[in-house]
Amino acid sequence: MTPVSIEDINFEWRAEGDIVDAFVKGQHELTNQEKQYRNRTELFITELAPRNLSLKVSHISPNDRKVYECWFFIDEDRNGYLDKWLLKVAGHYSEPLIKGPAKTDLRNRDADFICAATGGYPEPKVHWFINQKKVPPQSNRINTTITNISSEKYDVKSVLTINMTDDTSVYCTVENELLKEERKSTDIQYLVKTKNELHSGDRRHWWIAVIVAVALLVIIVIVAAVFRSRNNSASSGMLNLNVSSQVSTFKLFTNI
Template identity: 30%
Template structure:
């Protein structure tokens, strides 16, 4: 709710000339009513709750309506509960006094469009405690107003794991565990028909980082040969991760017929006999044979290493035979991205770009897609990431969601490789996989074999294989590019398709 900073003075009736007095009073009242609206404004914040991912960043955007210059205004961001000041800007100055200590060093004021009344506060990294009600407050010399909105913090945890342990003679205990979830997730057990099963016990605890660790147990009959699955679900993100176990495969059958039992026993005896004979022979020829064996093992190991490197080099050489002239599709680009005229490079900008709004455009994920659509065959392209401190590359389904907060993972239709921060390389699989390089890659090769269900990444600098996704592709796919945000003058170089 807005208000005037000071009341306007009351007007007294003029003296004398009564017929003219009525007209003059009416005129002054009209002027007063016009003046009351001058300088007033509304503050528009996020219309829907902002979904912020744990460990990532959230941008809390607010703007004035009608559009006006806010350089000489005071702008503040508050948390309503618990109450506290997050950021304070006043007439081109940033004030650090009185801020909540847990936000110091984690906030950045984005004022590139402040002359149009559009500003934002970036919070990074997001912590579980950041969820709640927020307000952004604007104050001019004569008026003030604010907007309130909600931030929902969410975290998608690890793929669950099922541990099998025997109970008594009749039952087996299945224990499903997973960690890294926020808020408290939902855990479900299902049988092979998809019917929900009631757990024997279930605990959900908050660990040191503020995220939830879940543990749920199910007791099943030992004679069962059915399949059971454990699914952990984040209701805010609409993301679920599951694992299943087949009791027939997991357990050695107890009711084994005696002929089968005898066959197993004789097989074990035969193996023991062969091993014994080999040990005796080995002892007789210990001297010369051992020296020869060591030389042979060293030779084989050397050849295996050579073959591995040769396979990787041949793999890249094979992939390059399917090189594509990949270009960028500006209609899919987020407004903070600038796509070059030749559509071969993209980089982040400080200001929103004046580009037409398109239904193909991402409104939150700061990325752009390739123009090409792949539904079959083999395709290869290379991207320069030299001097970049953050980037993500790969493919995604053409049908991926392009509105709101999006988790980049195979579950949502993305298969990517990224540099999150200095030397923190990851394959963004269902559970992110940390990758290690002897030397940081400057050129990434990407090879899609659609029918084989493989997406491979290569370090072109040393001709080495990085990582391969294996998936059954059934939809149209497009190249995916995320050049990363600007960081204090860093990351200004573009991602360039070679």
């Protein structure tokens, strides 16, 4: 077989019938290139001799998720379809944020937990875990909403409703199957008190208040007693002084 020179190699990369990039008669040919691929493609021209017909596409977006086909043309007897590739596009989601109810008195009440993540692609899956056990995805306690914020990104929000009958630990994960990535939220915990515990806590608070009130009363009584004692001492001093003056005056009058 006669060796093939670069000048004899002609090939095209196509996607859904559009020309992505091409090499014709020894030249990089971009005349018929589809507009959406302008300045985003690259051929390995220096490696064409060893038959490297690879294509590089930059600045990937979900719009590039297509089947790419390579067609080659050497001469009239040797030309046609060579190979095809499916380009898969994916983007990372943010770390999931989880939020629970503000109330702490939750025993035998329904409580909503919210898990949210943003900016990923494609649509994710949200998984919930209660006390380290996975909640079945089809559970009617889960309500998940996925919002397409642009052609390239999704936001997800999932709400899990739990009837709080015992101490509970909750977290969620957001899974991106294409990236084989599952991101985990923080683990939040709720200690559920019984009525007896609540009443016991109330009683403890009541006794603390009583003790504080008694202590304040004792302090007030002591302070009042101290002031009263000081006032009595001051009055006695004045009385003695007056008596002494009267006696002195009386003695002086007698001597005359």
